[in-house]
Amino acid sequence: MAIPASLCRQEPVSDSGRSPPGFKAENAENEAETLLQRGDLLALSNRLKEALETYAAALRLGPVRPGRLGTLVEALLLSYRAHEGIAPVRVRGDGQGAELCCPGCGGFLGEPVTASCGHSYCRRCLRRELLSRCRFCSQSLGRLEEEGGQKTGNRTSVVLNHLTEKWFPVQSHRAKELNRLDELLWKGQFEEARRITLEHTKSDPEDLMLRVYRAELNAGHQEFMAAIRDLNVVLSRLPDWPEGYFRKAKVLQDAGFVDDSLQLFLQCLALDEDFAPAKLAVEKILCDLLSPVPENVKEGLKEPSWSALQRTQSKPFVLGTGVEQPCCLQPSSNQNSELPKGSKYAVRTCLDKAERICELNLVEKLAKEEGLKRVSSEPLLSSQEKGALLKQKPTVSDQDLTMCDDRTKHTKQGGTMEGDAALVLLCQTVPKDLIDTSDFECSLCIRLLFEPVTIPCGHTFCKKCLERCLDHAPQCPLCKESLTEYLASRKYNVTQLLEELIRKYLPDELSERRKVYEEEIAELSNLTKNVPVFVCTMAYPTVPCPLHVFEPRYRLMVRRSIETGTKQFGMCISDPQKNFADYGCMLQIRNIHFLYDGRSIVDTIGGKRFRVLQRLMKDGYYTADIEYLEDIKVKDEEKLHKLQELHDVVYSQACSWFQNLRNRFRSQILHHFGSMPEKEENIQVTPDGPAWCWWLLAVLPVDCRYQLSVLSMISLQERLIKLQQILTYFSRNQSK
Numbered sequence: 061m062a063i064p065a066s067l068c069r070q071e072p073v074s075d076s077g078r079s080p081p082g083f084k085a086e087n088a089e090n091e092a093e094t095l096l097q098r099g100d101l102l103a104l105s106n107r108l109k110e111a112l113e114t115y116a117a118a119l120r121l122g123p124v125r126p127g128r129l130g131t132l133v134e135a136l137l138l139s140y141r142a143h144e145g146i147a148p149v150r151v152r153g154d155g156q157g158a159e160l161c162c163p164g165c166g167g168f169l170g171e172p173v174t175a176s177c178g179h180s181y182c183r184r185c186l187r188r189e190l191l192s193r194c195r196f197c198s199q200s201l202g203r204l205e206e207e208g209g210q211k212t213g214n215r216t217s218v219v220l221n222h223l224t225e226k227w228f229p230v231q232s233h234r235a236k237e238l239n240r241l242d243e244l245l246w247k248g249q250f251e252e253a254r255r256i257t258l259e260h261t262k263s264d265p266e267d268l269m270l271r272v273y274r275a276e277l278n279a280g281h282q283e284f285m286a287a288i289r290d291l292n293v294v295l296s297r298l299p300d301w302p303e304g305y306f307r308k309a310k311v312l313q314d315a316g317f318v319d320d321s322l323q324l325f326l327q328c329l330a331l332d333e334d335f336a337p338a339k340l341a342v343e344k345i346l347c348d349l350l351s352p353v354p355e356n357v358k359e360g361l362k363e364p365s366w367s368a369l370q371r372t373q374s375k376p377f378v379l380g381t382g383v384e385q386p387c388c389l390q391p392s393s394n395q396n397s398e399l400p401k402g403s404k405y406a407v408r409t410c411l412d413k414a415e416r417i418c419e420l421n422l423v424e425k426l427a428k429e430e431g432l433k434r435v436s437s438e439p440l441l442s443s444q445e446k447g448a449l450l451k452q453k454p455t456v457s458d459q460d461l462t463m464c465d466d467r468t469k470h471t472k473q474g475g476t477m478e479g480d481a482a483l484v485l486l487c488q489t490v491p492k493d494l495i496d497t498s499d500f501e502c503s504l505c506i507r508l509l510f511e512p513v514t515i516p517c518g519h520t521f522c523k524k525c526l527e528r529c530l531d532h533a534p535q536c537p538l539c540k541e542s543l544t545e546y547l548a549s550r551k552y553n554v555t556q557l558l559e560e561l562i563r564k565y566l567p568d569e570l571s572e573r574r575k576v577y578e579e580e581i582a583e584l585s586n587l588t589k590n591v592p593v594f595v596c597t598m599a600y601p602t603v604p605c606p607l608h609v610f611e612p613r614y615r616l617m618v619r620r621s622i623e624t625g626t627k628q629f630g631m632c633i634s635d636p637q638k639n640f641a642d643y644g645c646m647l648q649i650r651n652i653h654f655l656y657d658g659r660s661i662v663d664t665i666g667g668k669r670f671r672v673l674q675r676l677m678k679d680g681y682y683t684a685d686i687e688y689l690e691d692i693k694v695k696d697e698e699k700l701h702k703l704q705e706l707h708d709v710v711y712s713q714a715c716s717w718f719q720n721l722r723n724r725f726r727s728q729i730l731h732h733f734g735s736m737p738e739k740e741e742n743i744q745v746t747p748d749g750p751a752w753c754w755w756l757l758a759v760l761p762v763d764c765r766y767q768l769s770v771l772s773m774i775s776l777q778e779r780l781i782k783l784q785q786i787l788t789y790f791s792r793n794q795s796k
């Protein structure tokens with residue numbers, strides 16, 4: 061990436077001594093921003109060493125908010141990943157497996173919540189601010205906010221929750237208990253949390269999530285050794301679980317080992333780059349590392365140390381080229397147990413540089429012999445303890461690997477352990493004898509859920525059923541909760557897990573349901589029988605016709621014509637006796653613009669003309685059996701010659717009528733209908749004749765019954781004569 065010269069150029073040093081104080085402060089701010097921008101550009105070009113120096117220089121001018129170092133974090137992460145060969149872990153496949161397993165924590169899907177993307181997570185994973193994006197599709201996950209008993213955000217999915225409780229009552233109960241524990245910890249009610257933890261530890265000492273909570277509790281009481289021990293076990297079982305690294309990093313950070321925690325935060329981010337709290341932590345640490353220490357600490361710093369640094373910096377080292385050629389690599393003796401000993405880290409190198417910059421300002425000597433740098437506070441572990449911790453291999457004891465004690469007869473059936481050890485560790489196979497079609501029924505159509513969509517209140521309906529409800533009112537048909545926001549987002553994503561469960565456990569019912577659906581679609585796609593009719597205005601072949609669709613029945617009609625793929629419907633004017641006229645014109649949908657409340661502006665263009673054979677109704681809108689109209693072709697040479705002559709005369713007449721219109725009218729017509737179409741080479745080439753005739757008919761200010769009669773003519777000659785009569789009438793008036 062090229063860096064604009066203007067940003068790389070060294071700024072002239074201002075003579076700050078002569079400037080007024082206010083000016084000086086502002087100047088420093090501007091200078092800092094320029095440096096930060098330069099740092100970003102250097103980081104993006106992978107010139108990390110220079111970037112770090114530039115950031116440090118900026119931070120010497122004043123503090124910046126940690127988020128400002130986002131670009132640096134991304135660059136470091138990229139470098140770290142490339143060097144370690146870590147690809148971000150995306151959960152395999154496009155959909156959620158049929159197992160009731162949370163893609164966030166890999167645990168049992170207790171109290172499932174379906175996010176707007178259609179993927180379902182356990183309540184715990186959405187409560188904490190740990191997951192910001194869906195691990196399947198990277199879409200942003202809604203936050204669960206539970207303030208003062210008021211629950212906003214997505215609620216527990218009613219259907220899925222029923223299934224988890226019915227199929228796995230013990231796990232479900234347990235998940236709820238752990239959820240409560242999580243909530244207590246979240247709210248800081250540690251005493252109660254400790255009591256519950258102890259209780260569960262007795263009954264189920266091997267539960268991984270329990271270990272996670274126990275670690276949190278222990279860390280809260282500064283029992284870091286115990287916390288790390290638990291998290292090591294968790295990580296040995298779930299080596300691809302970003303949250304595990306995040307939690308361990310947190311504990312290490314709390315214990316004062318910022319350096320090691322940084323490594324683990326990066327590991328977490330390498331597995332899930334959207335892990336927002338880890339990103340924040342890294343930014344904060346970098347900010348601290350690069351910032352100068354307060355004035356009082358700085359005392360005693362000697363000038364020579366700065367010049368010494370200058371010398372080191374002037375050595376030809378190419379940190380920017382980083383990945384292929386990491387320079388100044390040091391065998392890392394201080395890596396913790398998760399990371400292979402002696403491996404070389406590009407990031408380490410960069411950070412060593414950063415630290416070297418900071419070294420200047422650090423009063424305490426970094427504890428090199430320990431291989432650990434005490435950056436913030438005093439470590440809260442003795443070096444002996446710490447050594448023991450970090451040396452501890454993530455040995456997976458037999459005990460650790462025992463599956464969670466299954467206490468129901470059903471859980472014994474499945475639980476494949478081999479293979480995908482990462483995230484499906486705790487998954488179970490669904491007990492077949494407990495599968496009941498009625499659990500998968502849509503309460504609107506009383507049929508098997510088809511393309512099930514779960515809305516924020518937790519209720520699930522077939523997508524089509526839900527959309528029809530929303531045509532009428534933006535609220536849940538069951539609990540009446542407002543869906544205004546949901547409707548505006550227009551994201552009716554199918555609940556993947558439910559669809560998967562239906563596909564897997566009710567294949568026959570599903571194929572039957574699909575057959576019914578396909579028959580319906582085929583019926584709706586028929587373009588001669590039961591064709592939907594919009595009763596509104598005159599439409600003509602080739603002439604654009606924009607429509608504002610707001611009535612529920614027409615919302616449904618337009619949506620169906622999109623779903624079936626025909627993208628067509630008939631347009632007729634109303635008729636007092638017959639509901640709608642005998643003749644009409646098909647409209648082709650070119651584009652739809654949806655408004656926030658479900659109304660839409662539909663851009664259509666006229667297609668074939670038709671005659672109504674029979675009038676019918678479907679779901680509130682009119683339909684008709686129709687036959688299409690086509691002009692009778694003139695074959696006789698002489699007659700055709702005469703027709704061509706007539707055509708040319710009427711065309712010139714039309715042109716002069718249009719030219720003689722008052723400017724105001726002319727520009728209105730041009731705005732609504734566009735300019736008049738050109739004459740065509742062969743006047744009989746299309747079944748509807750020359751396009752300009754339809755354009756003219758549309759813009760002439762005549763009664764729509766008159767227009768309708770011209771529309772229904774299947775002789776071009778007759779149509780031209782009719783148009784000529786109208787033009788003659790209007791031209792006479794024009795000349796008056």
Ligand SMILES: [Zn+2]
Pocket residue numbers: 162163164165166167181182183184185
């Ligand atoms: Zn989860």
Ligand SMILES: [Zn+2]
Pocket residue numbers: 175177178179194195196197198199
């Ligand atoms: Zn998703």
Ligand SMILES: [Zn+2]
Pocket residue numbers: 502503504505506507509510521522525
């Ligand atoms: Zn339904």
Ligand SMILES: [Zn+2]
Pocket residue numbers: 517518519536537538539540541
């Ligand atoms: Zn509801």
